Amino acid sequence: MPPRGDQWSRTAARIFRTIWRNPSISRIDLAHKLDLDKSTVTKQVAHLIENGLIVEQEEGEASARGGRKPICLSANKEYGHFIGIELQLGFYDAVIVDLSGNILATLRGDTHVTSDNFVQVVLQIIEETRKQRCDSSLLLGVGVGTAGLIDSKKGRIRYSVPLGIDRTMDFAKAMEGKLDVPCFIENDANCCAWGELAFNRVEELKDFLFALVEYRKDETSLLKYGGIGVGFGIVLGGKVHTGAHGYTGEFRSAFCNGPGDLQFSLTRNELMLLRFDRGLLNRAVDELARNMAMLINTMDFQQVFIGGNIEALDVDLPTVLRCRLKENWMYPSPKDVKIRYSSFGDKAVAFGAAGMVFERLLSEHRLPGLASSFSSDNIGGIS
Numbered sequence: 001m002p003p004r005g006d007q008w009s010r011t012a013a014r015i016f017r018t019i020w021r022n023p024s025i026s027r028i029d030l031a032h033k034l035d036l037d038k039s040t041v042t043k044q045v046a047h048l049i050e051n052g053l054i055v056e057q058e059e060g061e062a063s064a065r066g067g068r069k070p071i072c073l074s075a076n077k078e079y080g081h082f083i084g085i086e087l088q089l090g091f092y093d094a095v096i097v098d099l100s101g102n103i104l105a106t107l108r109g110d111t112h113v114t115s116d117n118f119v120q121v122v123l124q125i126i127e128e129t130r131k132q133r134c135d136s137s138l139l140l141g142v143g144v145g146t147a148g149l150i151d152s153k154k155g156r157i158r159y160s161v162p163l164g165i166d167r168t169m170d171f172a173k174a175m176e177g178k179l180d181v182p183c184f185i186e187n188d189a190n191c192c193a194w195g196e197l198a199f200n201r202v203e204e205l206k207d208f209l210f211a212l213v214e215y216r217k218d219e220t221s222l223l224k225y226g227g228i229g230v231g232f233g234i235v236l237g238g239k240v241h242t243g244a245h246g247y248t249g250e251f252r253s254a255f256c257n258g259p260g261d262l263q264f265s266l267t268r269n270e271l272m273l274l275r276f277d278r279g280l281l282n283r284a285v286d287e288l289a290r291n292m293a294m295l296i297n298t299m300d301f302q303q304v305f306i307g308g309n310i311e312a313l314d315v316d317l318p319t320v321l322r323c324r325l326k327e328n329w330m331y332p333s334p335k336d337v338k339i340r341y342s343s344f345g346d347k348a349v350a351f352g353a354a355g356m357v358f359e360r361l362l363s364e365h366r367l368p369g370l371a372s373s374f375s376s377d378n379i380g381g382i383s
Helices: 006-021 027-034 038-051 118-130 171-175 188-198 219-225 268-272 278-299 317-328 345-363
Strands: 054-059 071-075 080-088 091-098 103-110 138-146 149-151 156-159 183-187 208-215 228-236 303-308 338-341
Touching (some): 006 027, 027 071, 038 054, 091 345, 103 118, 118 171, 138 188, 183 345, 188 228, 303 345, 317 338
Parallel strands (some): 138 183, 208 303
Antiparallel strands (some): 149 156
16 A cells, blocks of 8 residues: 555645646656656556546657657546536526536526525535536535635635625535535635636646626616626736735725725716616726726736626727726836636636636645545535
């Protein structure tokens, strides 16, 4: 039996992450890339194969000098899956995502959520979502993304204007004993940032901003906050930055005067008319772009992702933002900032919540199959 302990799990996590990011890598290349002894890689790979996290593929190309062809390694995407949930006022979106970041199933529905029934609603959504999968792959974890001040490390909702939560709700404590897999909660905009990071094999993302812009036209949302909500997910050095208090990314326009519960300088009545009045809509979009331009130039982000349903309002936020970025930059040399809409569309929060679970389990060495004492009997469902 392989040795147990934190060091074993840390090494296993490094090896699995490298295999995940480099499909069809050989054991020799893996040892070179991680600067590990070949015997260590051999033992760890055998352990990960035995537990089902990775698989051997068809043999690769032989070296120029001939000899035996290397056997390639890849993550086993069918090993398990994650559930990601976006829970907002009046509706939810849920996705099932495999280890490769493929969306296997989606579910959307209406719901009425309050601080009193929040946990029960989450459990119901999980139960309904699990019915979308009939195979034997493991449920590895659940992520929930929602609007408000979220302390993701402690699993608490501090405050949420859209959900009407005005006192701290200990989500993690309330979930204890109700689910046999890890369940994390995170701010919805941060979830979007996790989605771009966690399952990305194509490009190395270091410093970027994710702007989640949502417009709701139901009466409750319009009356509470004008229907438009903005939040930022900020990534620095390849990690989601949550700040000293866990509240990084909360937005309120610099053009607002005095305290208030609206994010823009427009009045509540003006915000409620955005979809009917092109002049008011242009004012709101330009105000958002001016705030974003200052932040992007100050932080020197390399990329900006825009998500949510802002496109439904028929505005070209990227073009307005590029103009404001140029005006906000005082030096002659132009900055190359890539601005694009998220490819995950209206599933960005839910997908990101699943990605957040994947990344947390891997970075905390809690992904089932990493530790030598792993047993699939420990993975269950709702109790």
